[in-house]
Amino acid sequence: MDNSATNSEPLVVDLSIPFPTSREAEIAYGTLSVDAEPKRSSVKKTVVHKDNMLHIHFESNDARFLRVSVNTFFDHLGLVVQTMERFGPPRLK
């Protein structure tokens, strides 16, 4: 863990992702809030959905784990957005 920060204040990343509609933000939330972080990861991740926004908060004392977690999240987010583009729009409830 040489290159990780070891101070008591955790490292934090906050993302805010806008979607065209609130329903799409809700679907992205439904998909992306299910998986726990891998067991060996020290990252705490919380996902919140409000109106057409998705807010993701990452917290860790380990910079590498944090980076992996954020990268993976972007991969997954990209997949959700592409799936919506190709197989949306959301059908009515």
Next chain:
Amino acid sequence: MVIAIGFEGSANKLGIGIMKDGVVLANPRHTYITPPGQGFLPRDTAKHHQAHALDVLQEALDEAKIKPEDIDVICYTKGPGMGAPLVSTAIVARTVAQLWQKPILGVNHCIGHIEMGRLITGADNPTVLYVSGGNTQVIAYLEQRYRIFGETIDIAVGNCLDRFARVLKLSNDPSPGYNIEQLAKKGNKFLELPYAVKGMDVSFSGLLSYIEEKAPGLIESGEYTPEDLCFSLQETVFAMLIEITERAMAHCGSQEVLIVGGVGCNQRLQEMMGIMAEERGAKLYATDDRFCIDNGAMIAQAGWEMFRTGQTTPLQETTCTQRFRTDEVEVTWRS
């Protein structure tokens, strides 16, 4: 009429299949092929699935000639398998389930292999030999469970073949096991290898270390050809599998044997099993690479059976799990 779509991505194959009451409407698949000598790593495999899932999904819908509206249930592989590829595939399944307002269902991969094998071959209550890159199990159905009678105590038989293929630098296209099979057909000089059956279980890791260590010298000296070694490896590991399958059949008084999983498309394994079955007055059931190798239709088929008995998975519970034993699942759809 129930239409189920299945998303499979637990290893290096990304498959999406559509089943309508026991009929395969579509079953496209895209395989991540690594260079000779290399296995597939979780992260790269996940990237492969992410890059191909949506094209394969479109292909499945086009081939089945259905619209999303026609689908009744979305099924995905919950496990067992590699974490990152499983999750990448589940993400597409979760997203379309919400976009299309359809129920979703997490399926055990091994149960998918078994149910697809039963459907395609018509085997009713077989003893099952499930042989793949990640699993080696002898299974029989008893009181709402697929019970494991015997299994590998270390690596799977497919993993053993794949790792030996890496030693020989064989192509991974379409799969290392397939290329071992092609070489084995031309081999005839048998090398005695450690044979490890322990009661109902088998072990392959000692045998693999042995042949991995000996192979380069034996080939270089011209004593054995790569073909001879592939032949010897296949004969030995398949004989071990037949032995434990026969023991389970005797124990259960079974008159049917079904082979499923990727290694199950091996012709020599099917031939050896056929001989054993005939001697017992039993019948062999097997399928080809379309249904033996991981595919989406098998997940749809198992999901179709589960859905029929009223099961669905709440979205928040659509997690994936690397470990998920065959006998953890309550088989609600069989009597």
